[in-house]
Amino acid sequence: MSDSEFETAPLPPEQLDEDDRLKPEFVRNVIDRVEAGDAAGARELVEPLHPADVADLFELVSPEQRRALAAAVADLLDGDVFSEMNDWVREELIDALEPHEVADIAGQLETDDAVALIEDLEEDEQRAVLRALDPDDRAAIEEALTFPEESAGRLMQRDLIAVPEHWNVGQVIDYLRATEGLTTDFWEVFVVDPQHHPVGTIQLSWILRTPRHIPMSDLMKREQTLIPVDMDQEEVALRFQKYALISAAVVDHAGRLVGMITVDDIVHIIQQEAGEDVLLLSGAGEGDINQPLRDSYQARVRWLIANLFTALVASAVIAAFGAAIEQMVALAILMPIVASIGGNAGTQTMAVAVRALATNQLTQSNTIRTIKREIAVALLNGITIAVLVGVGAALVFSNPQLGAVIAAAMLINILIAGLAGVLVPVLLERLDQDPAVASSVFVTMTTDSMGFLAFLGLAVVTGLVR
Structure with missing residues (x-):
């Protein structure tokens, strides 16, 4: 932990709001001075800030303004500021620096922070920075880089007693x-x-x-x-x-x-x-607002494409009952309710299961007990929602049989959603896959297709439509 982390001197009230965030007018004032060529004035405003607030300042301005701001306050951009900075913003600024400048910053940091600073550089840039480092610092960082990413070897500090x-x-x-x-x-x-x-x-x-x-x-x-x-x-x-x-x-x-x-x-x-x-559960990739547009697009679109193909399964189920839907428009009106409630129920269970797996609360020792518990929760939820939807549909459409069909379908789909919401993450985890990555796609496919199948199938089986 750096000495700057123990700084407690409060900032002037005009710089921070009640939530300790930089005020918009302060940010605009700094940028106005930079754009006017008043580097000394911009530096005077930024100098009292804590390193974490300086990092926030760079994250709040546009990419086009960051390099000009960095040039104006270059002597304030020390290792403490870079260690507090968003990864994408830091990478953008590091790319604009010379290797010896990056080495100067890395030399001020603990080994773990220095590794985070240079590990994403291109190989030739990384070598140039390492050559510019003090031999002891270089040896420590080179050793850290031999360990897998996101491992204890990358995270640890070498300086200890x-x-x-x-x-x-x-x-x-x-x-x-x-x-x-x-x-x-x-x-x-x-x-x-x-x-x-x-x-x-x-x-x-x-x-x-x-x-x-x-x-x-x-x-x-x-x-x-x-x-x-x-x-x-x-x-x-x-x-x-x-x-x-x-x-x-x-x-x-x-x-x-x-x-x-x-x-x-x-x-x-x-x-x-x-x-x-x-x-990952939402398929939004890293989900960082500072992430380049192209990277955000690539991270999100592949899951939307995957979801498109899984949605075809639900569409195929609907197509199989096309004649039944033509006979009773109410079926088409009520179908989205079945899919929506089932999807939400599945998402609830899936979120609980993924969190339990991530925190080691859900293991092989209690998997069966957890599944039974989620089925019990789903059963109680299913009965409650089924009664509400069934009574509502019967009254709105003056058709008690339709109300009974959608109530039964809702109960079935919520039970399936509860089962899928816990089984899919557990299965992915047993296959050594991150359960957060693809769970939502498979759970949504299951609840949509099975919800439509239960609702439309019961409508046909019970003679509501032919």
């Missing part, structure tokens, strides 16, 4: 005071054996409140949560959440301590993963 278990508290305190170049931001001291395997942790507060002669082996907490270097960041976040961790040691395949992950990084990951699942 590790001491041997045979030291006492006094030796640790002297080491912390006398050794140059140690990280200044840490909550725990890791205790390691001669092979550099972590054997325990000690909170900094324990060290400060314990007599100097006490051995670290007597003071340390031996139970700890170790994070494998190749663990996915989502699983890392779940461990932090489950065990209420502040920091955790990251170990390589041989069990040696190679880094640590802190809770401030995990807060970002939790937010990112939660938003990602919601967007």
Whole structure:
């Protein structure tokens, strides 16, 4: 965590609104000065801002204005600002910088933030930036880039405090005071054996409140949560959440301590993963308003095309009962209700199932129990909606038989929606596929086609139409 994260000086009231967002008039004022060539005036306005607010400023202006703004306040664009910036906006600005400028910014950051800064660069640009870095920073970043994306190895910080278990508290305190170049931001001291395997942790507060002669082996907490270097960041976040961790040691395949992950990084990951699942459920890709138009189009259109083909299944069911629909217009009027309610019921169950899978609440141990629970919920919902729709249809069309048919169809479709809403995500997860990616397409296809089939089929079977 950088020193800037501890800045608490409030901004002048004219810059932020009651929700701590930059006011539109302030943003316009900055851009007006930039466009008028008054770089000094723009810099004077921007300088008091916290790095996170400077990052917000760049996200709020148009892509055409960002480069001019960056030129006007170039000396304020340090590593803290870039680490707070939206990925797409940051990538756009980084592309406009020279390799040595990117290297200067990366050198100011923790290893995990520096990796995030340069990992999306083109290979030749990445090599140029790495060559311009300090050798120690370059070695750490090159090592991090060897790990899979979104893994603990990419996320971890290399700067940590590790001491041997045979030291006492006094030796640790002297080491912390006398050794140059140690990280200044840490909550725990890791205790390691001669092979550099972590054997325990000690909170900094324990060290400060314990007599100097006490051995670290007597003071340390031996139970700890170790994070494998190749663990996915989502699983890392779940461990932090489950065990209420502040920091955790990251170990390589041989069990040696190679880094640590802190809770401030995990807060970002939790937010990112939660938003990602919601967007995947809707087929909106990354869903970032700063994402280039072409990328947004490509991410969304493929799921719309997939949905088009699955919609043909429902259309085929309707076509099979074309003659029945011609005999009774009321069927065509009521069909969208069956599909809409079923689709919403399926989406509700699917959202619950995807979230449960993402948070490890739904596992192989309780899958059957979860399915039974969702069927029970669907049954209660189905009975309620069926009664309301059935009575309403019977009264509106003066046809009790029609009311009974749509009530039965509604009950059937909501039960199917509940079953599909939990089974589809579970099946995708068992096939090692992200359940958030394609669940909505399959669930919608199931509820639409089965809803039409139940409604129109019952109309024919019961003799409502022939």
